Amino acid sequence: MAPALGAISPDPALLRGVEEELGQKIASCFHCSKCASGCPVAFAMDVQPNKVVRLVQMGLKDEVLRSASIWLCASCETCVTRCPNQVDIPAMMDVLRQMAIREKAPAADPAIPAFHAAFLSSVGKHGRVHDLGMLTTYKVKTRKRGDALKDAGLGWEMFKRGKLRILPSKARETKQIRKMLREIVDRI
Amino acid sequence: MELSYFPGCSLHATAREYDASTRAVCAELGIGLTELDDWNCCGSTSAHSVDAEAARALPLRNLRIAEEAGKAVMSPCAACYGRLKAGQAEDAASDSIDVCHILDVLDTQESTGLLRGKVTNPLTDLKAVSYYGCLTTRPPDRTGATDYENPESMDRLLGLAGATALPWSFKTDCCGAGLTLTRSDIVTRLVDRLMRMACEAGADCIVVACSMCHANLDMRQAEAARDHGGEYSLPIFYISELLGLAMGCADARWWRRHLTDPTQLLRAKGLAA
Numbered sequence: 189m190a191p192a193l194g195a196i197s198p199d200p201a202l203l204r205g206v207e208e209e210l211g212q213k214i215a216s217c218f219h220c221s222k223c224a225s226g227c228p229v230a231f232a233m234d235v236q237p238n239k240v241v242r243l244v245q246m247g248l249k250d251e252v253l254r255s256a257s258i259w260l261c262a263s264c265e266t267c268v269t270r271c272p273n274q275v276d277i278p279a280m281m282d283v284l285r286q287m288a289i290r291e292k293a294p295a296a297d298p299a300i301p302a303f304h305a306a307f308l309s310s311v312g313k314h315g316r317v318h319d320l321g322m323l324t325t326y327k328v329k330t331r332k333r334g335d336a337l338k339d340a341g342l343g344w345e346m347f348k349r350g351k352l353r354i355l356p357s358k359a360r361e362t363k364q365i366r367k368m369l370r371e372i373v374d375r376i
Numbered sequence: 377m378e379l380s381y382f383p384g385c386s387l388h389a390t391a392r393e394y395d396a397s398t399r400a401v402c403a404e405l406g407i408g409l410t411e412l413d414d415w416n417c418c419g420s421t422s423a424h425s426v427d428a429e430a431a432r433a434l435p436l437r438n439l440r441i442a443e444e445a446g447k448a449v450m451s452p453c454a455a456c457y458g459r460l461k462a463g464q465a466e467d468a469a470s471d472s473i474d475v476c477h478i479l480d481v482l483d484t485q486e487s488t489g490l491l492r493g494k495v496t497n498p499l500t501d502l503k504a505v506s507y508y509g510c511l512t513t514r515p516p517d518r519t520g521a522t523d524y525e526n527p528e529s530m531d532r533l534l535g536l537a538g539a540t541a542l543p544w545s546f547k548t549d550c551c552g553a554g555l556t557l558t559r560s561d562i563v564t565r566l567v568d569r570l571m572r573m574a575c576e577a578g579a580d581c582i583v584v585a586c587s588m589c590h591a592n593l594d595m596r597q598a599e600a601a602r603d604h605g606g607e608y609s610l611p612i613f614y615i616s617e618l619l620g621l622a623m624g625c626a627d628a629r630w631w632r633r634h635l636t637d638p639t640q641l642l643r644a645k646g647l648a649a
């Protein structure tokens with residue numbers, strides 16, 4: 189009978205693929221956990237930052253791409269600043285998020301890629317983000333979460349203080365941006 | 377000094393008081409700002425999270441325009457500054473233009489010398505903690521910061537404006553701004569800790585140099601207090617607002633744009649009518 193380990197199906201190409209996109213060797217991580225200990229969102233992550241590195245080293249692609257951690261990383265740059273080996277974890281998280289989108293791996297927290305799509309679709313339209321438009325798109329995309337009215341009060345307070353523009357601020361020559369971002373948003 | 381000015385999306389919308397106070401302070405200090413013609417969004421966290429090409433192309437379009445203008449480009453938003461710097465790091469050809477953050481421009485010998493002579497309304501009695509967040513200093517190999525664990529530029533500026541900048545250990549801890557819409561549960565926890573630590577340090581207010589930090593701390597602190605049993609309400613100021621106040625060029629409309637109203641504090645300190 190196959191041992192329990194048989195359930196794991198490592199992808200030996202994962203490490204090389206990630207390192208190639210990253211332009212950096214992450215094999216140098218020696219798991220001192222300094223990144224995890226200083227990470228502001230580690231408390232909410234299902235896989236600690238150094239363990240995400242470990243999963244990549246081991247080729248456990250499904251586990252990595254389905255982890256909430258790749259979406260929760262706040263890109264605060266604390267870990268890479270402090271890592272004794274300069275492992276660029278925030279850039280690695282970007283590579284993994286992009287890979288998850290390309291390979292259509294279901295996001296552990298779909299609201300986060302939905303937010304990015306809403307943001308970029310607004311930038312695609314105007315060359316600049318228009319908060320009201322972006323918020324509306326985001327709330328529509330995430331309506332299944334059942335919290336459409338969360339932050340409505342905050343929105344009203346912002347509106348009263350002139351923080352929400354009715355009309356967007358626009359760039360003029362946005363054809364290229366529009367085309368590029370439309371294709372990206374369609375993929376997410 | 378003549379600079380190209382990159383306001384970024386938020387300074388045209390949620391952070392208009394940052395735009396107005398930056399312009400006012402730079403005018404006082406003889407720093408000429410020309411808004412970058414036809415600038416576009418830097419891509420923020422969203423672009424680099426989902427697409428490498430968008431993360432490169434959006435800042436680079438701005439850098440090309442800045443190159444044509446031929447002047448160093450300054451952004452008051454630390455997040456935009458970070459993205460412009462990141463774009464530059466990926467494209468050697470865009471190196472000819474200097475990208476700087478507002479603190480790089482204000483914390484120079486020339487600016488501080490001028491500032492010293494222009495403080496007509498010193499912020500005596502105001503106790504502040506300066507909060508730099510993530511991207512004013514990190515990652516240091518991109519920003520060139522050497523004091524990235526304990527930056528002091530804003531502390532120096534506040535001191536010159538007559539305020540007391542208190543020491544605290546949370547200057548560069550992340551507030552989670554990028555997750556503010558999607559995971560406010562995480563964000564309120566981070567904001568709550570910053571607010572508590574600022575109070576413990578004895579601060580009347582927190583001073584920032586980033587529109588994302590401001591939005592998050594100003595707008596999420598009431599919810600953070602509610603969710604985590606905190607008892608605080610601390611005004612969040614942009615560094616430019618306080619320098620403007622000290623130089624006598626502040627505009628009362630700036631304060632009306634804050635969700636955590638600063639007027640009571642300013643009145644108590646004799647700094648507002």
Ligand code: SF4
Nearest residue numbers: 217219220221223271
């Ligand atoms: S700090 Fe660097 S070397 Fe240490 S565990 Fe994290 S990535 Fe690996």
Ligand code: SF4
Nearest residue numbers: 227261262264265267
């Ligand atoms: S960049 Fe991401 S993984 Fe690194 S410390 Fe910040 S949130 Fe954590």
